[in-house]
Amino acid sequence: MQDYNIFKNLKINFPSQFVLHVELNRPAKLNAFDKISWQELHACFKQISLDSDVRAVLISGAGKLFNAGIDLNNLNEINNDTKEKDLARRALHTRKELLVAQDSISSIEQCDKPVIAAIHNGCIGAGIDLITACDIRYCSEDAFFSVKEVDLGLAADVGTLQRLPKIVGNNSLVRELCLTGRNFSSTEALNIGLVNKVLSTKEETLTEALKTANIIASKSPIATLSTKHLLNFSRDHSVTEGLIYTAAWNSAMLNSNDLMEAFDATMGRRKPKFSKL
Numbered sequence: 001m002q003d004y005n006i007f008k009n010l011k012i013n014f015p016s017q018f019v020l021h022v023e024l025n026r027p028a029k030l031n032a033f034d035k036i037s038w039q040e041l042h043a044c045f046k047q048i049s050l051d052s053d054v055r056a057v058l059i060s061g062a063g064k065l066f067n068a069g070i071d072l073n074n075l076n077e078i079n080n081d082t083k084e085k086d087l088a089r090r091a092l093h094t095r096k097e098l099l100v101a102q103d104s105i106s107s108i109e110q111c112d113k114p115v116i117a118a119i120h121n122g123c124i125g126a127g128i129d130l131i132t133a134c135d136i137r138y139c140s141e142d143a144f145f146s147v148k149e150v151d152l153g154l155a156a157d158v159g160t161l162q163r164l165p166k167i168v169g170n171n172s173l174v175r176e177l178c179l180t181g182r183n184f185s186s187t188e189a190l191n192i193g194l195v196n197k198v199l200s201t202k203e204e205t206l207t208e209a210l211k212t213a214n215i216i217a218s219k220s221p222i223a224t225l226s227t228k229h230l231l232n233f234s235r236d237h238s239v240t241e242g243l244i245y246t247a248a249w250n251s252a253m254l255n256s257n258d259l260m261e262a263f264d265a266t267m268g269r270r271k272p273k274f275s276k277l
């Protein structure tokens, strides 16, 4: 059994069997990402990957907003604007900080278990980096989104510019959103395919996300892990490369007991029971 009571800025619970809920929990600062948040998010998702008691994950924000982006008080730390070090050393420091933040967000995409974001109210800057690394996104009607970095004088650097175009298309609209930083609504997010469901309230969004997580958690963990892994691989490779890789991957995974259990349960009209990974 993994221990999740070790995080300061994340609140973790199991709302149902095999489903883990990660709540961004810095509500007084609208869940803005400080140094601890980057480190904890990374550690948490690495832990989830290894946890055989988890088959699906929900991520949401505590309090008024889903996420207000990077903690603006931390920008100086990243810049390390000190005259004591030469330019190269300062650049290496900044690069290291950026890689920490990138790895933190990427740990969600690389997590073996499917991750569902339940977004309410604001999702700003680093919040968009986070949700674009998730597998499924639902939001409440009051949600608004902003690729805000351009307003702070920088290009988004921890995933939005790489992942958002792969979700909504590398088109004129995505460039408008990233170049203007303008707010866009839950309706627009639905229309462009950034989210696939809009619910009336935060509570309904969480309930709907949990319903989907429960369905995923009822499947073979080998099948869901493989599906996520192969979708990610195929997104970043040609169809031919994806098919070759899938054949190699499934030549091992088709040996799981889960196939027989799933066939047997279907024929016997009963719920399948899959053993832990």
Ligand SMILES: CC/C=C\C=C\CC(=O)SCCNC(=O)CCNC(=O)[C@H](O)C(C)(C)COP(=O)(O)OP(=O)(O)OC[C@H]1O[C@@H](n2cnc3c(N)ncnc32)[C@H](O)[C@@H]1OP(=O)(O)O
Binding pocket: 028, 029, 030, 032, 065, 068, 069, 070, 071, 072, 073, 078, 097, 098, 101, 122, 124, 125, 126, 127, 148, 149, 152, 157, 158
């Ligand atoms: C390594 C680099 C990696 C990633 C880089 C990412 C870049 C970005 O994330 S760009 C986006 C940065 N975020 C913002 O620009 C949003 C800033 N916040 C706001 O504009 C507003 O807070 C709001 C989201 C519109 C909400 O407004 P409101 O409802 O009026 O709440 P506030 O009173 O403003 O905020 C309450 C409380 O939270 C603090 N806070 C809000 N956002 C941040 C933040 N990003 N960083 C730090 N603190 C934040 C705010 O100061 C208030 O705190 P008090 O102590 O109560 O004053």
